[in-house]
Amino acid sequence: MIKKERKLVITFHTTTEAMAMEKTCKETGAEGRLIPVPRVISAGCGLAWCAKPESRTALEELMGQHGITPQGVQECLV
Amino acid sequence: MIYLDNAATTMRKPEVVIQAVTDALCTMGNAGRGGHDAALDASRIIYDTRERLAQLFHAESPKQIVFSMNSTESLNIAIKGILQAGDHAITTALEHNSVLRPLYEMEEKGAELTILPSDLQGRIDYADFEKNIKKNTKAIICTHGSNLTGNLVDIKRIGEIAKKHGILFVVDASQTAGVFPIDVQEMHIDVLCFTGHKGLLGPQGTGGMYVREGVVVKPLLSGGSGVQTYSKTHPAQMPTALEAGTLNAHGLAGLRAAVGYLQEMGIDAIRKKEQDLMWHFYEGVKEIPGVTVYGDFSTKERCAIVTLNIRDYDSSEVSDALAMHYGISTRPGAHCAPLMHQALGTVEQGAVRFSFSHFDTMEEVDTAIAAIRELAEPEDMEE
Numbered sequence: 001m002i003k004k005e006r007k008l009v010i011t012f013h014t015t016t017e018a019m020a021m022e023k024t025c026k027e028t029g030a031e032g033r034l035i036p037v038p039r040v041i042s043a044g045c046g047l048a049w050c051a052k053p054e055s056r057t058a059l060e061e062l063m064g065q066h067g068i069t070p071q072g073v074q075e076c077l078v
Numbered sequence: 079m080i081y082l083d084n085a086a087t088t089m090r091k092p093e094v095v096i097q098a099v100t101d102a103l104c105t106m107g108n109a110g111r112g113g114h115d116a117a118l119d120a121s122r123i124i125y126d127t128r129e130r131l132a133q134l135f136h137a138e139s140p141k142q143i144v145f146s147m148n149s150t151e152s153l154n155i156a157i158k159g160i161l162q163a164g165d166h167a168i169t170t171a172l173e174h175n176s177v178l179r180p181l182y183e184m185e186e187k188g189a190e191l192t193i194l195p196s197d198l199q200g201r202i203d204y205a206d207f208e209k210n211i212k213k214n215t216k217a218i219i220c221t222h223g224s225n226l227t228g229n230l231v232d233i234k235r236i237g238e239i240a241k242k243h244g245i246l247f248v249v250d251a252s253q254t255a256g257v258f259p260i261d262v263q264e265m266h267i268d269v270l271c272f273t274g275h276k277g278l279l280g281p282q283g284t285g286g287m288y289v290r291e292g293v294v295v296k297p298l299l300s301g302g303s304g305v306q307t308y309s310k311t312h313p314a315q316m317p318t319a320l321e322a323g324t325l326n327a328h329g330l331a332g333l334r335a336a337v338g339y340l341q342e343m344g345i346d347a348i349r350k351k352e353q354d355l356m357w358h359f360y361e362g363v364k365e366i367p368g369v370t371v372y373g374d375f376s377t378k379e380r381c382a383i384v385t386l387n388i389r390d391y392d393s394s395e396v397s398d399a400l401a402m403h404y405g406i407s408t409r410p411g412a413h414c415a416p417l418m419h420q421a422l423g424t425v426e427q428g429a430v431r432f433s434f435s436h437f438d439t440m441e442e443v444d445t446a447i448a449a450i451r452e453l454a455e456p457e458d459m460e461e
Contacts, residue, residue, distance in 0.1 A: 002391070002399045002453065036394035036410050043426050045411040078395070 004077040008056050010049040010063075011037055011071040018047040024066045031055055040076050050078055080406045080442045085225055085253060085383050085433030087275045087282060089407075092339040095332045099281060102331035109327050110304030120327045127334035128317070134337060135270060136261040137288045144317040145286045145325050149252040150176040151298075152271035152287035155320055156248050157181055157219060159295035160269070163188025165216035168207060171196040171417040172224045172231065177250055178417065181219065190214070196421045199374040200227035207239050217246040217268075222260070223253040226415040226431065227373030227422075228356070228383030230258070237266030246293065252276060253381050256340055257349050268293050279340065280333030283326050295320060351436040352382035355443050359432060360384050362447035368454040372422050372429060382434040388454045393428035396453060400430070404449040408432055 012018045022034050032051030041048070051059060053075050063070060081089045102123065107116030109124045128140035137143055146152045157180040161167055169181055171193055185191045194206045207218060218240050223230050233249055240247035248269040251260060255270075256277035262270055267288070274284030289295055300312035301322035313319060340348065363369050368389045374380070388396055397410035411428040412419055419425050432446060 002395055035398050038394050039392040039426060039428060043412065043428065045414070 007078040008051045008053045010073050013071045020068050021049050082432045083407045083409050084435040086409055088279050088435050090437040094335040094339055098335035099332040102328040106327050108324055123331050127330050130337040135288050136263050141316050142289055144320040147283055148285040149271050149273040154180050155298045156269045160217055161189045166190040166212050166214045167217050168192045168210050169219045170194045170202050171421050172221050174225055175414040200229045201374050211243050215245050219248040221250040223381040225253050226413050226418045228381035229374045230380050234265045241266040262288055274333040278336055280336040281329040284329040284333045348436045352434050355434040355438050356382040359443045363450050366451050366454050385429045385431045387429050393430045396430050406446050
């Protein structure tokens with residue numbers, strides 16, 4: 001039921017930043033969705049933006065343009 | 079959507095609550111800020127909300143009910159307003175960060191803190207309270223129910239210990255207010271902190287505290303009060319002493335309606351429905367191979383929470399799969415309860431919490447049990 005794939009996972013310091021990411025991505029048509037932060041990245045709580053690894057450059061540029069500061073941008077099996 | 083995250087917030091509210099907030103948004107002025115009808119109506123509704131909550135918790139007077147945004151604000155007011163450098167406080171490993179973080183802050187400012195441990199089922203040893211009381215112990219601060227395991231704490235027993243030793247007793251009722259009977263007199267509670275948006279079924283941004291008459295709590299905020307304008311200090315009289323600025327009257331109108339709904343339905347009936355759902359879920363998942371359920375299920379009275387893990391699967395992934403493939407809303411991760419996760423050994427994995435409302439149905443619970451059974455099948459977890 002849970003098939004794992006390599007994904008790009010972007011974490012944030014605050015939920016506010018994660019929501020800004022979702023809104024920005026929706027408005028600009030960027031792909032991905034919010035997921036709970038996987039434990040391979042961090043134990044605890046929080047939301048992360050999950051997208052295809054090939055979207056990395058586009059999403060990093062988008063965050064730069066919209067003043068969104070990620071905590072981390074990494075690839076992992078999700 | 080099957081919403082089983084009611085320990086985070088009860089998403090489904092009674093229709094009367096929605097209507098009350100809508101009406102308030104259309105008609106309310108600012109309570110205590112003028113004598114015209116709109117302002118007076120707001121004041122009346124807020125006062126009536128105090129009365130209803132005073133009745134629910136057996137407070138000696140509506141004046142002892144203070145409004146805040148949520149439990150966290152109430153707990154901050156209580157902890158920072160009661161403790162000073164040199165004071166000692168006792169709390170437990172069951173606590174939420176809304177208790178722990180203000181206590182750690184006070185510890186940095188010179189207060190002493192003792193955190194009583196829990197066992198592997200998330201239970202505390204009540205004898206530990208008395209064993210740890212010192213000359214400078216000022217307060218016991220304790221949850222009524224764990225937001226992680228759902229274990230209920232015998233607050234009457236702790237209240238009796240606190241009273242015997244002349245120690246203040248502060249209770250975090252975030253998971254229990256509106257669901258379990260709370261009698262601040264019988265339970266010897268000096269400060270009761272509650273939120274409006276969980277078991278009380280009100281809107282988010284509403285909450286409050288009961289403060290026993292005569293208990294001195296230093297205010298966290300000062301400012302507008304609508305009275306004593308030319309005084310340089312905030313009024314000392316309750317409840318204004320602990321309320322500065324305009325209250326969330328629109329939300330409180332909803333909370334008032336919610337308490338009315340609870341009184342009409344009867345909290346015993348609501349609790350029975352929630353517990354029936356919780357026990358049905360527990361019985362349905364406990365024997366599934368690979369499923370670990372946390373907490374103490376040896377007592378009938380517990381919060382309507384079942385927290386579990388499947389094998390060594392990441393709780394975030396299980397919760398995400400439940401949402402994406404089955405439309406079931408749950409809460410993974412750490413639940414702002416770091417010490418409880420440490421005690422259960424679930425810091426790395428987190429855990430998936432299912433929490434029930436009386437608005438949920440047995441059919442929904444059966445769907446959730448079937449989902450857990452499918453997710454726990456070994457061949458389903460592919461890499």
